[in-house]
Amino acid sequence: MFTGAGGLALGLHGAGFRHRLAVEFYTRACESLRNNGAKDCPDLKAAADAIPTADASWPLVEGPVQDVDFTPFLNKVTLLAGGVPCQPWSIAGKKQDIEEKIGGERNLWPEMFRVAHETRPKVIIAENVVGLTRPSFKGYYDYILDGLSLPHEIRGNDEDWRIHHARLRKRLNDDGVPDDERYVVRAATLNAADFGVPQIRKRLFIVAYRADLGIDGWVPPSPSHSQASLVNDLIEGGYWKRHQIEPRIEVTADLTPTLPDERKAWRTVRDALCDPVDLVEPGVDTPIGLVEPKLNRKPSSGPAHHVGWPGARPYRGHQPSDLDWPSKTIKAGVHGVAGGELTVNDRLGRYRYLTVREVARLMTFPDDWTFDGTRGPQMRQLGNAVPVDLARAIGDSVRIQLRPDEARDDGAEVAGDRGIV
Structure with missing residues (x-):
């Protein structure tokens, strides 16, 4: 769910899971997924009955998740995963009311509960901003955890979330709930830099195991x-x-x-720009040393999307990321992003905007992963994504708990005949 440009999905694929379905509303992100091999899914039942493989295209549904019927996937899903849209919880957002009525467009946690109910997955992974855990949101955060614990305790069409939460709490205190009807939920805040991502990016991950698996809660991955x-x-x-x-x-x-x-060093912006291949500095019209190199919008040699973007100006409160430290948190914007997350003093001494490809490297997307749209929509997709390497670490931690005795090579089919929604 909420696949976006594919960061969480790609990381979970790298951890060995195979996708049964990807659902995304934003047209540009859907085009990005298609550009990288996803195929439109006209028949949900056929997708549910297919056996996903490592080289199969991801079946894609473009549109609101509210319009998708997931019942064909009942008992056919190992893992339900999604980065639930974070606008209501983000410090950078407008902090609108959590819920004025059921089905609010900006809050899609109820859809996460619904899909879990309709598919009955073994595991649920949900990602969100750390702001969700702020004291002002504690009541709704607790509701989210309890809703994932009992997704089959359905909320009524006209039922306020607080009343639903009270029913959930009462039911959770009932020892008679069967293990296959409830989930063991654990949450952890992780910093992407601790897992090889060249970016300081703290995010909340909630993982829920179906209780009949006998797993006593998620064990988060150890920082590498x-x-x-x-x-x-x-x-x-x-x-x-x-x-x-x-x-x-x-x-x-x-x-x-x-x-x-004994752990590896945090990766820096400079590390990212030099690995796996050195990205040339963008927009150099004249040889270095003759005159000051000017930034232009001509595509630089190498991977796609490495195009300079002139116009960056330093000012108070808008400091660039340091070349020799992990970058600041990449956000879904281009100009005027608080904190200068998309600017850098480059290797030529210029203060400039990072290119889309450079930001993609800071999000650990491979160089052959391309993004649809102009610079603005591309940056929006990247700012909303889960870093691929962090997603893979989460996926590996879940896989290890599901199958602790199974050794895994990169090509192993660890998800068997089931997959991810």
């Missing part, structure tokens, strides 16, 4: 990367040697050595 390792790498010089550049005093002078850490 750390800030401490990056700090030590910068101070000791290994980072600068690896990039074949002189140390930047303004980075190293304010860093304090820490205890050794």
